[in-house]
Amino acid sequence: MTIKHYLQFSDLTLFEYEYLIERARIIKQKFKNYEPYHPLQDRTLVMVFEKSSTRTRLSFEAGMHQLGGTAIYLNTRDSQLGRGEPIEDAAQVMSRMSDIIMVRTFGHDIIERFAAYSRVPVINGLTNEHHPCQVFADVFTFIEHRGSIKGKTVTWIGDANNMLYSWLQAAEVFDFHVNVSTPKGYDIDYRLVSSDHSHFTHFDNPADACEGAHLVTTDVWTSMGFEEENAVRKKAFANWNVDTDKMHRAAPDALFMHCLPAHRGEEVTAEVIDGPQSVVWDEAENRLHVQKALLEYLVKGTV
Ligand code: CP
Ligand code: NVA
Secondary structure, X not given: OOOOOEOOHHHOOHHXXXXXXXXXXXHHHHHHOOOOOOOOOOOEEEEXXXXXXOHHHHHHHHHHHHOXXXXXXXXXXXXXXXXXXXXXXXXXXXXXXXXXXXXXXXXXXXXXXXXXXXXXXXXXXXXXXXXXXXHHHHHHHHHHHHOOOOOOEEEEEOOOOHHHHHHHHHHHHHOOEEEXXXXXXXXXXXXXXXXXXXXXXXXXXXXXXXXXXXXXXXXXXXXXXXXXXXXXXXXXXXXXXXXHHHHHHOOOOXXXXXXXXXXXXXXXXXXXXXXOOEOHHHHHHHHHHHHHHHHHHHHHOOO
């Protein structure tokens, strides 16, 4: 039997996402109503973190607990991974003792190697190239606020990073368009994009990319693992911020999203992230609900 992993956004079909969105809605309602729901009793999630996290750790750990299961946190410093145990060996051992594994690491090749040796489903909790759980939560949040995302325009301002590549995959699955604006020298890596370029357009001018958008989103200028480039990036990205002028170019009811953590005064002004169009707290909360639906689906299959 082939094991279903969730390593990239494109690993699930539109049909599966529609099912999961409905499950996430139901699971969220149960949580809000304090209704116990324990489909994963006696099941164990192992979480491997090679980078820092607040939201991803909290949402997976709390989510697994709320579903009746247990979550175990491992990081590089305290596990043998930090002392050079091969990722393939770690995957075989961890997957014999658990039902599902979440991995946050550096290169995407690392999680692919891990998944190839795992007996249980592996979820990507962020790699340098992809952050599918976050973009799934973002799409869910958009649908909650505005209905279907099909045919809509999402504007991405900033770095060509893991979030962007997951947004580009989401655009293909859900059939919407992404207006992308990245500074020169921080261009889209076309090796990470499918051959279908019909779902995105690149703009040299970030304000032009916002024209008529239904959602404007951005992320840190310097992702984890690239900290030594921070000073150079701050100069290069200075105009690639989201401010009220750019939001005024978007549709009047446009939403603003940011996966967090955010830097007010860098990629977004306080006025925008703390303003009425921002849904960043819903976006963060929805990590919990969509990931619970995902955990249930990957461990048990369709319920
Ligand atoms: N958005 C997100 O993944 O946050 P953390 O790095 O805190 O997990
Ligand atoms: N692009 C950011 C996302 C953090 C959640 C990073 O990789 O650091």
